[in-house]
Amino acid sequence: MYLVADISVEICAAKSCKLCTQYCPEANTIQYSDELGKDKGFKYGSAYVAVDRCKGCAQCVWVCDNMAKNYAIKMIMIDQLPKAALTENITYGEKSTTAVFASPSAG
């Protein structure tokens, strides 16, 4: 088992600063969706992680804690993730992406 980053939609969507997407060393890994959190009344969407590309470095955690001061990202053992986005389930739109989340064991 290994650690991957997990972003809390509720905490991220309250800020939606997109900083972590610019600091993750891996390309196409922290994605951004305008839709996430809308069902809970948040307006601007949330970041999420394509866990099959995450290398577990936790740089995004540092960025969210220290730069965004929002504490939305935690490192979690991959089999403990409540739900996971995989690259094959992400679709790119004109302005944002959409992921279909699955339980990680099913991925």
Add this chain to the structure above:
Amino acid sequence: MSLDYVKFSNGFEKFMPKEYRDMVEHGPFGKKVTVSQMGNFKEVLEEHPMCAGCAMTLFIRLAMVAFPNPEDTITVGTAGCGRLAISQAAIPFVYGNYGDQNGVASGLSRGLRLRFGDKPKDVVVMAGDGGTADIGFQQVLHSWFRKERFTTIMLDNEVYGNTGGQESGMTNRGAVLKMAPLGKKFEKMDMLQMAKVAGCAYVATVVPNNPRRVESVIKKAVLIAREVGSTYIQAYTSCNIEYAIPTDKVMEDAKAVENDRYQFTEYVSDEAKQYLTERYGYKEFLAKPAAPAAAIPGKA
């Protein structure tokens, strides 16, 4: 090397992997993308074997987002860690022998000009500090003296990372590394000054903890190299393995090094300033009117 290579051949669309389809439909080719849109479009960089949390990886990722015309760009690299990622992108990559990258890029950029005339085809060299300041030093300096029109980027991790920690000319004096156990005896080379002496039209230092600044210097360097002359960017891209930086502290280290020896500096020749202003509408280089003496507080 043109928008034509990032499309589907007739009838093959449904057989292409998802990553390729995303690249054709939602990649940056033929559009203007910025770092603030990252996470919303498909980036040209794919998965690669560089270490988790490596700042060099982040820099390469940002650089590829910043290329003004990725569909008309060729990267040139050499032995060292960076090529492991630079080669895994939807941008043609040329790889020669260790240290010959600026010689290869000279021939390439001249050949492209002969073949394509005025149509911009950007050549960007990205190589380590060992590849640039030690093994490739002679070819780097000569390409600058000849004013070859391409961009040279040094990925400065202040060590030979790919081969396990030997000191390079860019290592700091006194640094103790796995294969330099007594500590380095000489100063870090001043490649910035050498780039200016050799006649580069644009010289900048940058650290990847400021993505927008990385974007801005890469854009300027690539545009200036199209017509004015050689451009040089020296980027601090720490090696968390050889310098034992915990991966979640890589940006903290970048900030500390930025404050210490990697403060942002930018030199732009007068010709390059004029070119950026007239051709690409850059306002930052317009001559500012001198402030009237009476308006300066405290001055009689």
